[in-house]
Amino acid sequence: MLATLLHGPRDVRVEERPDPRLVTGDDAVVRVVAACVCGSDLWRYRGIVDFEAPKLMGHEFVGVVEQVGDDVHGIRVGDVVIAPFYVCDMTCVHCRGGVSTSCVRRGGWGFPDDRGVLADGAQAERVRVPVADSTLVRVPEGVDVDALLPDLLALSDVCGTGHHAAVSAGVGSGKTVAVVGDGAVGLMAVLAASRLGAERVIAFSRHPDRQALAREFGATDILEERGREGAKRVHELTGIGADCVLECVGTRESIEQAVRSARPGGAVGYVGVPGEGPAWPAQYLFSTNIRVAGGVAPVRQYLPDLLDDVIAGRIRPGRVFDFETTLDGIAEAYAAMDERRSIKALVRMPEPPAAA
Amino acid sequence: MLATLLHGPRDVRVEERPDPRLVTGDDAVVRVVAACVCGSDLWRYRGIVDFEAPKLMGHEFVGVVEQVGDDVHGIRVGDVVIAPFYVCDMTCVHCRGGVSTSCVRRGGWGFPDDRGVLADGAQAERVRVPVADSTLVRVPEGVDVDALLPDLLALSDVCGTGHHAAVSAGVGSGKTVAVVGDGAVGLMAVLAASRLGAERVIAFSRHPDRQALAREFGATDILEERGREGAKRVHELTGIGADCVLECVGTRESIEQAVRSARPGGAVGYVGVPGEGPAWPAQYLFSTNIRVAGGVAPVRQYLPDLLDDVIAGRIRPGRVFDFETTLDGIAEAYAAMDERRSIKALVRMPEPPAAA
Numbered sequence: 046m047l048a049t050l051l052h053g054p055r056d057v058r059v060e061e062r063p064d065p066r067l068v069t070g071d072d073a074v075v076r077v078v079a080a081c082v083c084g085s086d087l088w089r090y091r092g093i094v095d096f097e098a099p100k101l102m103g104h105e106f107v108g109v110v111e112q113v114g115d116d117v118h119g120i121r122v123g124d125v126v127i128a129p130f131y132v133c134d135m136t137c138v139h140c141r142g143g144v145s146t147s148c149v150r151r152g153g154w155g156f157p158d159d160r161g162v163l164a165d166g167a168q169a170e171r172v173r174v175p176v177a178d179s180t181l182v183r184v185p186e187g188v189d190v191d192a193l194l195p196d197l198l199a200l201s202d203v204c205g206t207g208h209h210a211a212v213s214a215g216v217g218s219g220k221t222v223a224v225v226g227d228g229a230v231g232l233m234a235v236l237a238a239s240r241l242g243a244e245r246v247i248a249f250s251r252h253p254d255r256q257a258l259a260r261e262f263g264a265t266d267i268l269e270e271r272g273r274e275g276a277k278r279v280h281e282l283t284g285i286g287a288d289c290v291l292e293c294v295g296t297r298e299s300i301e302q303a304v305r306s307a308r309p310g311g312a313v314g315y316v317g318v319p320g321e322g323p324a325w326p327a328q329y330l331f332s333t334n335i336r337v338a339g340g341v342a343p344v345r346q347y348l349p350d351l352l353d354d355v356i357a358g359r360i361r362p363g364r365v366f367d368f369e370t371t372l373d374g375i376a377e378a379y380a381a382m383d384e385r386r387s388i389k390a391l392v393r394m395p396e397p398p399a400a401a
Numbered sequence: 402m403l404a405t406l407l408h409g410p411r412d413v414r415v416e417e418r419p420d421p422r423l424v425t426g427d428d429a430v431v432r433v434v435a436a437c438v439c440g441s442d443l444w445r446y447r448g449i450v451d452f453e454a455p456k457l458m459g460h461e462f463v464g465v466v467e468q469v470g471d472d473v474h475g476i477r478v479g480d481v482v483i484a485p486f487y488v489c490d491m492t493c494v495h496c497r498g499g500v501s502t503s504c505v506r507r508g509g510w511g512f513p514d515d516r517g518v519l520a521d522g523a524q525a526e527r528v529r530v531p532v533a534d535s536t537l538v539r540v541p542e543g544v545d546v547d548a549l550l551p552d553l554l555a556l557s558d559v560c561g562t563g564h565h566a567a568v569s570a571g572v573g574s575g576k577t578v579a580v581v582g583d584g585a586v587g588l589m590a591v592l593a594a595s596r597l598g599a600e601r602v603i604a605f606s607r608h609p610d611r612q613a614l615a616r617e618f619g620a621t622d623i624l625e626e627r628g629r630e631g632a633k634r635v636h637e638l639t640g641i642g643a644d645c646v647l648e649c650v651g652t653r654e655s656i657e658q659a660v661r662s663a664r665p666g667g668a669v670g671y672v673g674v675p676g677e678g679p680a681w682p683a684q685y686l687f688s689t690n691i692r693v694a695g696g697v698a699p700v701r702q703y704l705p706d707l708l709d710d711v712i713a714g715r716i717r718p719g720r721v722f723d724f725e726t727t728l729d730g731i732a733e734a735y736a737a738m739d740e741r742r743s744i745k746a747l748v749r750m751p752e753p754p755a756a757a
Contacts, residue, residue, distance in 0.1 A: 138640070138641055139641070139664075139665050139666065142641075142664065142665070142666050143666050144665045144666035144689075144690045146665075146690065147665035147666065147689065147690065213692070284494070285494055285495070285498075295683075295687075300683065308495075308498065309495050309498070309500045309502075309503035310495065310498050310499050310500035310503065312694075315687070318687065319683035319684050319687050320684075321684060323683040323684075324680035324681060324682055324683050325680060325681035325683055325686070325693065326680055327651075327656065327675035327679040327680050327681055328675050328676075328677060328679075330681070330693070330696060331651075331671070331674065331675050331695070331696040331697060332696065332697060333500075333503065333696065334500045334502065334503065334694075334695070334696035334697065334699070335696070336569070336692065336693060336694035336695070337681065337686070337692060337693045337694070338668075338690075338692030338693070338694070339687070339690070339692070340686060340687045340688065340689060340690035340691070341687060341688060341690065343690070
């Protein structure tokens with residue numbers, strides 16, 4: 046099969062790899078229908094994060110089940126499934142405690158699973174899925190998968206990640222919300238805040254296309270200012286600062302902007318992946334009682350509810366994809382996102398031959 | 402009247418000061434019955450925090466109302482009252498939002514009030530109380546104030562502050578809790594966790610007397626280890642880390658110990674006043690989804706409920722006082738706390754002459 050490998054910074058190649066096969070009884074093999082490129086893939090692409098080359102790429106996909114192990118009972122061959130960006134068993138103490146991202150069987154695509162066997166990357170024709178019964182979420186029969194493909198694919202990561210920021214910050218009916226970051230996750234956070242009943246959603250963005258999408262997702266105000274100036278504008282708009290701030294970037298600057306945009310006693314929900322530098326300022330948080338919650342999003346738990354909303358047409362998270370290609374064009378998808386020509390890129394895999 | 406002034410590090414003096422008088426209609430004048438020395442008073446005492454000398458000291462007191470301004474209607478001359486460690490109006494947007502410590506009229510004892518008039522320090526015979534109606538909490542008639550004095554006084558700061566750590570961390574029925582810090586606030590946090598229904602309360606302490614008091618307040622386990630070793634012991638005891646960690650110190654070391662003691666998806670409630678150095682580690686919090694909440698405690702809001710429990714004999718927070726003196730001996734109270742001979746010192750003011 047074909048799979049995407051990163052051989053070094055800006056060196057994306059599609060290469061032949063062995064077809065995946067079942068290793069244990071709880072594995073499945075899924076034929077990928079579509080995958081995406083993630084903002085976090087760009088860290089390795091840009092050489093910001095070290096990695097052992099060549100690296101199997103991709104951690105978001107929608108596909109069709111081709112094989113299941115003997116212990117897999119919840120999904121069947123032919124099912125359309127959505128994979129979250131990590132593997133989890135949904136029964137361990139951490140999954141039950143609400144943090145499936147800390148599952149005792151946690152694994153990631155393109156990394157060894159909990160038994161030490163490499164899991165495939167998702168930017169590929171096929172993927173072996175460890176702990177398949179609990180990891181994968183089945184799309185009900187009768188859903189028009191072709192029509193909803195971008196929306197279903199967004200549930201793999203960005204939609205649930207934006208949702209986690211909103212849930213972590215306690216967004217609910219009547220709240221004022223400010224969203225720091227206008228990337229795919231930030232835009233999904235706008236959607237999540239709106240979906241959860243926020244009264245006012247203030248999005249920071251300087252890009253007309255992203256501003257327009259933020260409005261479509263429910264933003265009531267757009268601010269072009271950044272940093273302390275941006276935070277000051279939130280205070281002017283709200284009188285006291287936002288009840289909830291959703292931090293979707295992860296830099297020192299965005300963290301400061303987020304914290305200073307919140308009202309005393311407010312909350313910052315964060316999903317921006319922090320590098321080694323950033324920290325939350327203890328003294329400022331102490332004096333204002335602003336709380337901080339979030340982290341790597343347990344999207345698997347959110348997936349069923351968000352899927353219901355996608356199927357019912359209540360949310361269209363797939364609108365975040367503004368670039369589409371096929372596997373052989375994936376290097377261009379990386380380049381488009383790297384150069385910010387694209388918010389998020391969708392990659393369709395080749396259709397299997399009719400005889401397959 | 403007599404009041405306590407700090408003239409420089411370790412230079413505590415009791416000196417004659419003008420008797421307070423009503424300045425505006427919403428002031429009251431309260432005769433102090435008892436005040437305390439706070440751990441935070443020691444920062445200036447030790448010269449860790451700069452201040453303009455001489456500084457009026459004390460921010461916790463129980464007293465009897467002697468005069469009220471024309472606009473004060475909720476308290477009357479002769480009422481026994483408890484003062485929180487700050488002034489607030491309980492009606493502004495921040496008070497209504499749950500953070501009376503960010504009140505638009507916020508002021509502190511020994512600092513200028515919101516009209517620029519210096520408020521007295523509480524380690525004194527009398528205090529002018531700005532915004533008196535909302536700041537002061539009346540002790541109902543019929544309560545045996547002499548018998549409950551230490552308990553009532555603890556409500557001024559430490560009891561509500563420990564409670565805030567517990568509330569911020571979401572302590573509730575069945576939770577496992579670890580408490581970092583065995584000072585007065587840490588011990589109050591143990592009491593608060595127990596009062597809120599925690600199943601297991603793990604206290605870090607190396608001092609036999611504080612260990613004993615922690616047990617009395619409801620600690621189920623005592624750990625003498627500190628730092629990462631201490632956190633490791635919490636993981637051993639609980640299997641996964643504590644659901645809630647109450648951070649009651651505020652140093653770099655205690656913050657690390659607190660964060661590492663929590664389970665993935667758990668919470669740190671913090672009330673330890675951070676200096677300029679400490680920060681919350683973004684990367685560790687991100688990967689574990691441990692949330693952080695707390696800050697300067699809005700004890701005024703908690704005071705009525707905690708007072709009910711004191712009056713009903715359900716809690717005895719005053720047990721934290723292990724040193725008692727009168728105003729003329731207050732320098733020794735500072736020294737005893739500074740040298741850790743005392744957890745917390747209570748200072749009784751002179752009885753007024755019978756004719757007064």
